[in-house]
Amino acid sequence: MNDPRVAQSSFPRISAETLHAYVRAIWEQAGSSPREAELVADHLLAASLTGHDSHGVSMIPRYVASVGDNELKLNLHAKVVRDAGAVLTIDGVKGFGQVIAYEAMELGIERAKRLGICAVGLHGAHHIGRIGHWAEQCARAGLVSFHFVNVAGDPLVAPFGGTDRRIGTNPFCAAYPRSGRPPLVLDFATSAVAFGKVRVAYNQGKQVPPGALIDNAGRPSLEPKVMIEPPVGSLLPFGGHKGFGLASMCEIFGGALSGGFTSHADTLGTNHAIINCMLSVIIDPAAFDAPNAEAEADAFIEWVKASPLASGTERILEPGEAERLTRADRETHGVPVDPTSWQQICAAALAVGMPAEQIERWATHLQ
Structure with missing residues (x-):
């Protein structure tokens, strides 16, 4: 890249x-x-x-x-509603996502260190922000993690082949810790661009890349205003049907399996709230019989970065x-x-x- x-x-x-x-x-x-x-x-x-x-x-x-709007609730904390050992279900109680997700990851980290693995289903938190932040929290504890997230009831993305908004921007994230070095971190929205990046482009008077937006009539657009000014259009999934497929699984894993909800006619929001649900799987790499795991990961990264550079590329960057x-x-x-x-x-x-x-x-x- x-x-x-x-x-x-x-x-x-x-x-x-x-x-x-x-x-x-x-x-x-x-x-x-x-x-x-x-x-x-x-x-x-x-x-x-x-x-x-x-x-x-x-x-x-x-x-x-x-x-x-009385939707974001201050000074609340993550609430464990079911403890099944290696599986925790947590209610975010519409608390500050930056607090709720931090506490949920701390609970999952403790359990994964004790049992080798923990799946954390978090639902009903107010916006939990950049998902890489939570993967990095796990990586600092020496743990691998991957995360499926939905933006419940706030569709912004058209399905592959569709012309109106039906899906959230639904991020996926994964991180791999490394001794003495920064972790490898993959973190992206399943839309071609995150809605927040469209908002920033709008504020800055910039266009967005081709293939990211359609207007209210389903026509391709480079103008961020089609997402801000009525009649509003839609974001597009990245990679066509592949991004749409991953977004759908984030919706179901993050929204349904966590004990939360998915986006459909009965759950559409009407205010400024951003409600996130997240399924996080946190793993202690020491629990595997893989003594050479980090060396193998390093060898792969070195191999990839040694590729001859394409025209106009200064360097190949590892995830994160x-x-x-x-x-x-x-x-x-x-x-x-x-x-x-x-x-x-x-x-x-x-x-x-x-x-x-x-x-x-x-x-x-x-x-």
């Missing part, structure tokens, strides 16, 4: 430390406990640092609107490497935030009661 890094954005940048403090302050102002505000800030900042701006700090306005390169740049130079997103974040801060003069002081940190 190509190195996705581009010239530094012309958008204003803000240091990671300052942005984390601002996000934390917004949620404490909204009523979150200090620990909840910290976990939310940790997650949103990490997403922005790794280049997943669609799941980063730009989500704050949507979350504030969901609090206003692109995010690490982006993070290194943004930790050094700050996180770019487009003016529209910044205004929306500040409006959200004002909506939760943060004084205007305090918001203005945060703006002075933009570079």
